[in-house]
Amino acid sequence: MTDTTIRRYTDEREYTEETEDDEEEVVCPECGGDLVSDGERGETVCEECGLVVEEDEIDPGPEWRAFDAKEKDEKSRVGAPTTNMMHDKGLSTNIGWQDKDAYGNSLSSRQREKMQRLRTWNERFRTRDSKERNLKQALGEIDRMASALGLPENVRETASVIYRRALDEDLLPGRSIEGVATSSLYAAARQAGTPRSLDEISAVSRVEKDEIARTYRYVVRELGLEIQPADPESYVPRFVSDLELPEEVERRARQLLQNAKEQGVHSGKSPVGLAAASVYAASLLTNQKVTQSEVSEVANISEVTIRNRYHELLEAEEEIQQL
């Protein structure tokens, strides 16, 4: 047991999951020969066997140079690398970037302008309504979960703000809407000081706990959300009311926790466990009849943990009184 460890119990540790992939080697899938790109037609052809490898319509990766033909020639790619990451798997309408018609002939300047406008609008609509749909579904989910957890209005709003930001920052591709929605709610609940444990959250979500945790970390990191480790005190009121204990217990519990904090006993421990223990200890001190198993029930914490924690709480209490 060390008192220097200031590990925080969080569900928010960051994992580095970023992988910077190098550009893939461009070789012919058939014969392995070098590929030569034909700027004229936007095709890539194998030197050896003449296989024509289709160029991608709209590059789903770095989108910003899809219209720049010169760049494209220099860094030509084979095929569309990540179509699965797109919500529609790249199946919705795409308009080629080249100003050629179906036969490879150049378009008149009038036509070119027209195509340009079409591209713009097609892109706008495509992304807009996919995002709208996305948002609608997510907000529905957030609402559903929030009411299942008895979370107030402001938390839902925060959650939806977080979700929107995630959407704007293109954090969605590769992650489920559900997962991100759940994570947003989790984050919002914590930010608002009415945290729900991962267990509680995952109970009402359609997503596995693991994924929620992972997505949560990701979202928090990408959006630079600042969320402190949950404060044990914020769980107290809920436990107290679930157990139908008087308000006196709540006050006492808070007091215990504050003392513990001053003594630094709480670092690295589960906030939920601490809260549960404080409630138990407090009801002991105020002569309420509550069993450990009852508390462990509402807090979703093992009795053993409650025992360990509440001893520590009482010790901390004594120490404080001696000063």
Added chain:
DNA sequence: ATGGTTTTTACTGCGTC
């Protein structure tokens, strides 16, 4: 992967109603 820390699980003994 590994290691250190915390939490959980499972079991046991003790006292009381």
Added chain:
DNA sequence: GACGCGGTAAAAACCAT
């Protein structure tokens, strides 16, 4: 004897490296 409580050892979970 069931129940509440305490303790312990081993397993599992978790975070950090």
